[in-house]
Structures are given as C-alpha cells and as structure tokens.
Amino acid sequence: MDVIRTNSLTKTYDGKGGIRDVTLSIGEGIVYGFLGPNGSGKSTFVRTLLGLMQPTSGEGFILGEQIGTVKSREQVGYLPELFRYPDWLTGRQLLDAHAELCKIPVRNRNKRIQEVVELVGMAGKEKGRISGFSKGMSQRIGLACAILNDPKVIFLDEPTSALDPIGRKDVRDLMVYLRDQGKTVFLNSHLLQEVESVCDHVSIVHEGEMIVQGPWRELMTIEAQVEVVTEGALAAPFPAFVVNYQKGSEQGGRTRWLFQLEQERDIPKILHYLSAQRVNVFEAKPIIPHLEDVFMHWVNHKKESGYVDHR
Amino acid sequence: MWTIAKLTIQEMVTKRIFLITVVMTLIFLALYGTAIYFAGQEGAEEVGNSGQGTEVFLMQQFISSQLLGVGLYFSSFITALLAIMSSVSSISGEVASHQIDTWLMRPIARSQFVLGKFIGLAFLLIAYASSLFFGIILLHQGIGADWMSLDFQPLQLIKAVSVFVIQPFVLVAFGVLLSTRMTTLNAGIISIILYGAAFIGGFIEQFGAVIEKASLVNIGIVMSLVFPIDSMYRKMTVFLFDTTDNPLSMAQGGMFTSISVPGNIMIAYAVMYGAVAVLFSIYSFNKRDV
Numbered sequence: 001m002d003v004i005r006t007n008s009l010t011k012t013y014d015g016k017g018g019i020r021d022v023t024l025s026i027g028e029g030i031v032y033g034f035l036g037p038n039g040s041g042k043s044t045f046v047r048t049l050l051g052l053m054q055p056t057s058g059e060g061f062i063l064g065e066q067i068g069t070v071k072s073r074e075q076v077g078y079l080p081e082l083f084r085y086p087d088w089l090t091g092r093q094l095l096d097a098h099a100e101l102c103k104i105p106v107r108n109r110n111k112r113i114q115e116v117v118e119l120v121g122m123a124g125k126e127k128g129r130i131s132g133f134s135k136g137m138s139q140r141i142g143l144a145c146a147i148l149n150d151p152k153v154i155f156l157d158e159p160t161s162a163l164d165p166i167g168r169k170d171v172r173d174l175m176v177y178l179r180d181q182g183k184t185v186f187l188n189s190h191l192l193q194e195v196e197s198v199c200d201h202v203s204i205v206h207e208g209e210m211i212v213q214g215p216w217r218e219l220m221t222i223e224a225q226v227e228v229v230t231e232g233a234l235a236a237p238f239p240a241f242v243v244n245y246q247k248g249s250e251q252g253g254r255t256r257w258l259f260q261l262e263q264e265r266d267i268p269k270i271l272h273y274l275s276a277q278r279v280n281v282f283e284a285k286p287i288i289p290h291l292e293d294v295f296m297h298w299v300n301h302k303k304e305s306g307y308v309d310h311r
Numbered sequence: 312m313w314t315i316a317k318l319t320i321q322e323m324v325t326k327r328i329f330l331i332t333v334v335m336t337l338i339f340l341a342l343y344g345t346a347i348y349f350a351g352q353e354g355a356e357e358v359g360n361s362g363q364g365t366e367v368f369l370m371q372q373f374i375s376s377q378l379l380g381v382g383l384y385f386s387s388f389i390t391a392l393l394a395i396m397s398s399v400s401s402i403s404g405e406v407a408s409h410q411i412d413t414w415l416m417r418p419i420a421r422s423q424f425v426l427g428k429f430i431g432l433a434f435l436l437i438a439y440a441s442s443l444f445f446g447i448i449l450l451h452q453g454i455g456a457d458w459m460s461l462d463f464q465p466l467q468l469i470k471a472v473s474v475f476v477i478q479p480f481v482l483v484a485f486g487v488l489l490s491t492r493m494t495t496l497n498a499g500i501i502s503i504i505l506y507g508a509a510f511i512g513g514f515i516e517q518f519g520a521v522i523e524k525a526s527l528v529n530i531g532i533v534m535s536l537v538f539p540i541d542s543m544y545r546k547m548t549v550f551l552f553d554t555t556d557n558p559l560s561m562a563q564g565g566m567f568t569s570i571s572v573p574g575n576i577m578i579a580y581a582v583m584y585g586a587v588a589v590l591f592s593i594y595s596f597n598k599r600d601v
Contacts, residue, residue, distance in 0.1 A: 047412075050415075050416045051415070051416070052412055052415055052416065052600070052601050053600040053601070054598060054599075054600060070418045070419065070420055071418070073416055073417060073418045074418045076416065078412070078413065078416045080409060080412045080413060082409040082412075083409075083413075084408050084409050084410045085410065085413070086318075086322065086410060088321075088322055088325040088326055089321075089325075093321075097314060097318055098413070098417065100314045101314050101414070101417040101418070101419055102417060102418065103418075142413070145413060
C-alpha cells in the first residue's frame with residue numbers, strides 16, 4: 001500500500017504561490033526527498049498533507065486515509081521547518097504532552113520517552129526548560145516529538161537547518177535508522193547534498209511545480225561522462241554513442257580524454273571500443289555531475305518539455 | 312481536549328504574568344481592605360455623633376453597599392481585562408508563532424483544540440473571579456466596622472457569584488472566537504472597545520433609570536444585547552443586595568449597583584451568547600489555514 005498518495009494536489013494562496021498539481025505515490029521503507037529551493041512550495045505541500053492547510057483542489061491520502069482527517073494523522077510524525085515549542089515547558093513536559101495527545105499508554109510512556117531522547121542525543125538534557133535550549137537542542141527535541149509515537153511516516157521539514165555538522169550527520173543516521181525500521185521518511189530540503197546522501201527517491205520542485213520525480217540515481221545521470229587515460233594512437237571518428245569528446249593533456253605518451261556519452265550504460269561500451277582499437281587504458285573514471293547542474297538540468301527540462309517526468 | 316485545557320492552565324500558571332497578576336491582585340485587595348478599614352473607623356465616629364435612628368441606619372446601609380459595590384465593580388473590571396488579554400491571543404498567538412503546528416498535526420480534531428483552550432482559560436478566569444468576589448466580600452464584612460456589616464444569606468452569595476462569573480465566561484468565549492480569525496492586536500482592540508461600550512452603556516442605562524428617560528435605558532439594553540457584560544454585573548448586585556424579606560432594596564442604591572434591573576432572561580441570554588461564541592469559534596477554526 002502507498003504510504004502517501006496524492007492526485008493533482010494543489011494549494012495556492014488566492015490563486016498565487018503555493019504548490020500546484022502534485023501527483024505522487026510513496027511506498028513504505030524509503031527516504032523520499034522533496035527537493036527544491038526556498039519558496040518553491042515544499043512546506044506548503046507538507047502542511048497541506050498534514051491538514052494544517054486546506055487543499056485548493058485535488059486529493060491526498062496518508063496510509064489510505066484522506067488528508068485532513070484525524071485518522072490520517074494517527075501514525076504520522078512531523079518536524080516543522082519553523083520549529084517553535086512552548087518555551088515555558090521542559091523538554092520532558094513537551095514529550096509528555098505529545099505522548100498524551102498520541103494516546104501512548106501511560107505504562108509505556110517513560111520507556112518510550114527515554115528511547116527517543118537517546119535516539120536524538122538529548123538524554124539527560126530533556127529536563128531543562130525549552131527557553132534555555134539552543135536552536136540545535138530545540139530541533140533535536142522536535143525530532144524526538146516527531147518519532148515519539150513510533151509513526152509509520154515521518155515528515156521532516158529542513159530537519160538540519162539549525163544543526164552543526166555533527167548534528168547533521170546524526171540526523172542523517174537517524175533517517176537511515178528509521179528507514180531500516182520500515183518507516184517512510186518524507187524529507188523536505190533545499191540542501192542537495194543532504195538529499196543525495198540519504199534519499200532513495202526524489203521529487204524536484206521549483207516555483208510551485210513538480211519538475212521530475214524518480215530514483216535519485218536515475219535523476220543524477222543527466223549526462224554520462226567518463227575520463228579516460230590512454231596510451232597509443234587514437235583519433236576521431238568515434239562511435240555514435242559518443243556525443244562529444246575532448247582531448248586533454250599529454251604526458252609521457254599518455255593522453256587524457258573526456259568522453260560525453262549518451263547514457264551511463266555506454267561507459268563499458270567505450271572501454272570495449274578502446275580495447276578493440278588496441279589502445280591501452282590506464283584509467284577510466286566516470287564524472288559525477290555537480291548537484292546544482294542536475295537540479296538546473298531538470299528545471300530546464302521541464303521548461304522545455306512542459307511535462308513532469310515520472311520515472 | 313483535556314490535554315490542551317491542562318496545557319493552557321499550565322501555561323498561564325507558569326508564566327511570569329501569573330505571578331504579577333497574583334501580586335497585583337493582593338495589592339488591590341490590600342488597598343481595598345485599608346480603605347474599608349478607615350471608612351469603617353471614620354463612619355463609626357459619624358454614627359456616634361448622629362444617633363441610631365432609622366434614617367441613620369438606612370444611610371449606613373447605603374454607604375456600606377456602595378463601598379462593596381465599588382470593590383466588586385473594580386474586581387469585575389480587572390477580571391474582564393484579564394479575560395480579554397488572555398483569550399485574544401489564545402489561538403492567534405500560537406498560529407503566528409507556529410507553535411500550533413505540532414499540536415494540530417496530532418490526531419486531535421480542531422474542535423477539541425478550541426474547546427481545550429476555552430475550557431482552560433474559562434476555568435482559570437472563573438476561579439480568579441470567584442476568588443476576587445469572595446475576597447472583597449470577606450474584606451468588607453471582616454475588616455469593615457460593625458455598622459458596615461450587611462446581612463448575606465449563603466444562597467444570595469452563591470447566586471451572586473454564579474452571575475459574576477458569567478462575565479469572564481462570555482469574555483473568554485468572545486476573545487477565543489476573535490482569536491480564531493484575526494491577529495491578537497485586532498482581537499484585543501475589538502474586545503476592549505466592545506467592553507468599553509458595554510461599560511458606558513451600563514452607566515447610561517442606570518442614569519436613564521434615575522432621570523426616567525426611556526431612550527437612555529433602551530440604549531443600555533441594546534448594548535447589553537450586543538455585549539452582555541455590564542448587565543451581568545448589575546444582575547449580580549440584585550442577587551447580592553436584594554432580599555425577599557427586606558422591603559428596602561440596597562441594589563438600587565447608586566451607580567455601582569443596579570437601578571435599572573436586568574431580567575432573569577438576560578442571564579440565559581448571556582450564557583447562550585457565550586455558548587454560541589464557542590460554537591462559532593469551532594466552526595471558524597475548523598476550516599482555516601494555520
């Protein structure tokens with residue numbers, strides 16, 4: 001069953017902004033990245049899914065329950081981008097209140113709260129007042145709230161915005177841990193590297209529109225480039241799958257080439273071709289495109305083609 | 312709902328403003344007690360000089376009821392301001408700060424959230440109003456001189472305090488309603504202006520009754536219908552000062568008591584007014600984006 005499913009879900013503000021016409025389905029046990037620059041409508045989408053906003057049109061379901069209903073939020077956790085918690089409470093009191101709202105049985109509460117504070121690295125610190133927490137600590141206690149009810153789906157909206165590098169790694173590890181537990185993590189982020197490091201599947205959104213969605217590895221292969229160091233005579237013409245080439249430096253009889261291929265699958269083919277040409281290959285290195293280039297590629301692709309590429 | 316109500320109470324009690332309110336209330340009661348004490352002493356000397364006739368007795372009762380009326384009027388005023396200030400930000404404040412997001416994404420209906428907020432605030436304000444009411448009565452009866460003592464039956468006091476607490480009930484309900492639709496500042500301005508209009512309407516009504524001008528009385532009645540606050544205070548004085556076995560009504564003694572008497576139907580109207588405001592709050596908040 002799809003954990004999250006939307007059909008042309010749209011939320012606009014008086015016809016402007018927001019996010020339009022999002023159709024997606026997300027299965028269980030994955031980290032799903034919702035990637036886009038600030039102001040692209042990512043948070044609006046999540047807030048609409050969680051019933052904090054009324055959709056303008058379209059429909060959405062979480063674990064089969066229509067969004068906006070109490071039932072649709074029963075097995076959900078959420079860390080908002082603008083995390084603000086009542087500063088007059090202690091971290092522990094905050095977790096107690098959420099445990100009560102989630103109807104976690106009283107006999108299990110202490111154990112569960114202890115588990116989550118340890119998971120987010122707040123053990124021992126949860127007794128302090130939130131007013132005395134740093135931004136990072138507030139974000140960590142927010143994460144503890146998000147996973148307190150052992151939800152099947154967790155929405156994390158820019159979960160590392162206030163964290164230092166160690167904290168960011170902790171959160172990435174936590175996402176992987178949750179995925180390994182069979183949970184679905186919906187990660188809203190504008191940080192390409194964050195998405196790249198943990199997401200299995202990604203949607204790219206831009207200016208309120210979904211541009212493309214698919215497995216991250218596929219989206220990354222917008223162009224296949226390979227750098228090869230050869231020894232021996234080699235000259236054009238090259239086979240048809242070589243879109244472009246560039247001859248680089250020559251040193252000690254060895255030449256550095258950069259081949260741009262039609263697709264990633266053509267990388268072994270070029271090596272076979274070189275071998276057939278009796279050229280010695282000393283090095284072959286696929287070139288991974290810059291994340292920004294990948295992002296811009298899909299943004300331009302959508303502008304040119306006018307449709308969402310569902311892979 | 313009860314979790315939200317509990318959190319609302321906890322928030323009010325934990326914040327520094329609660330401590331300030333308690334201290335200021337104690338200062339107010341201390342000032343009132345001091346005033347009552349000296350009024351009693353001064354009055355006792357006057358009584359000594361004037362003898363013990365019926366006229367003197369009536370004058371004593373009039374002055375005493377007025378002094379009590381002043382204390383209760385200002386208690387009602389303080390309670391009203393507190394009710395307005397605490398309720399107008401109850402929801403809008405949380406929406407503005409985004410604190411509401413993590414509460415509302417939990418499996419609770421929005422109606423439960425609104426009701427929780429209302430119950431928490433109403434409980435606190437009603438408890439505060441009752442404490443203030445009995446605090447003033449105790450000071451008046453305990454510190455005031457013998458000649459100031461008024462005869463109250465327990466049922467009278469229960470009836471009076473029950474009507475006295477309708478004011479915070481209505482104000483909290485109205486404040487929460489505004490808070491579901493507008494910013495704290497706008498809701499506060501509207502509530503205070505309406506309260507002020509009801510306050511002035513009440514005085515116009517009393518004044519109209521004294522000079523027997525029906526149009527002035529009607530203005531007061533209309534204001535009571537628009538915002539049934541002052542009329543509840545007036546009704547409270549009727550319950551407090553009127554007794555069936557006393558043909559002389561101390562409730563009709565002056566501007567801080569009630570010359571133009573609101574009917575019992577007004578109590579039902581005020582309670583309904585508050586209840587409808589709560590229902591509208593739920594309806595209004597149910598569909599709005601946060």
